[in-house]
Amino acid sequence: MNPALQALGRLKVGDMNKTEAAYATDLELKKFAGHVLWWRFEGLKLRLADNTFYTPDFAVMQATGLMECHEVKGFWTDDARVKIKVAAELYPFRFVAIKALPKKLGGGWAVEDFS
Template identity: 55%
Template sequence: MERMSAADLLRLQAKVGTVSRMQARGRLPAGEMNKTEASYAQHLELQRIAGEVLWWSFEGIKLRLANDCHLSVDFAVLPASGVLEMRDVKGARPIITDDAKVKMKVAARAFPFVFKIVLPRSQRDGGGWEEETVAP
């Protein structure tokens, strides 16, 4: 098999596109957190200890949207307000597939929960987490 040159690799990467490259990395097995999710879980646990969050679960709730169509959000969170929130953690400014956007919007219309996308803030911006509510 012939080796690919660096220039050929760059051309191939440009053709494939960012979203496809991300999907090619694959997913972790169900129930296993990536580094960003693990960091957010620590954040939630600190909030639980402080009384700001009453309960949280990682991949604990799977929502049926239609036949053979489900949404499993990263975290189900019950804040002290008592309104259950479904939070999906993204590693950076999200590159969300159309499928994920549609599922979140459909779920926001169908279920009495608040749906949020959670993003880490850069250290330059003070760190922490930014939450964006998904409108139905």
Template identity: 60%
Template structure:
């Protein structure tokens, strides 16, 4: 018995099979966009820094610092929030900004909750509102 031989065309593409532990690839791509060297702000962090600067000018904030405080949560487990923010009433807040809610991973949420239970600071997460919807920030307290 013979089988016809079919030549592959130039347009043929082969997609690799997904591995069982590959996870959410879209989420990994979004996270990879924000990975810069320590101390360097990505676009979302820079936009939030400008937001904080405006609040400082308005007198709501006395001081802020990018990646200024590293908190120990357990042995070999730390949390470095994006911004430590000293409010005008003397309250020290820890602000983390994310590009969208989809990239606020369970791991990051757990770390923030553990830190909120362990330290006397207010922990907040900020998400940008698209310019098409008016811009600004959604800030949620942990």
């Protein structure tokens, strides 16, 4: 990957970027409406192999009791895509990627399912 495209540094653990913060607001609205029972930012750390872990951006429990792992992305690296695919094969959660849609397209979120 072109180093110029890499972020200057990941935020501290527990700090959300703007897109993650907007998605957290959306999850709170869904919780208030009764569609989501619980959610937590960086609430899970999943072991994929020796010394290889995946921490989804959001752990989410739907009103049905279904546990999901939500990854909020503006841009995918090959490494991140591989990790979510491996996690989806190893763990009994639904894994989805969330991408913000531009306002000119109506806003909201695009969802890609990895389960």
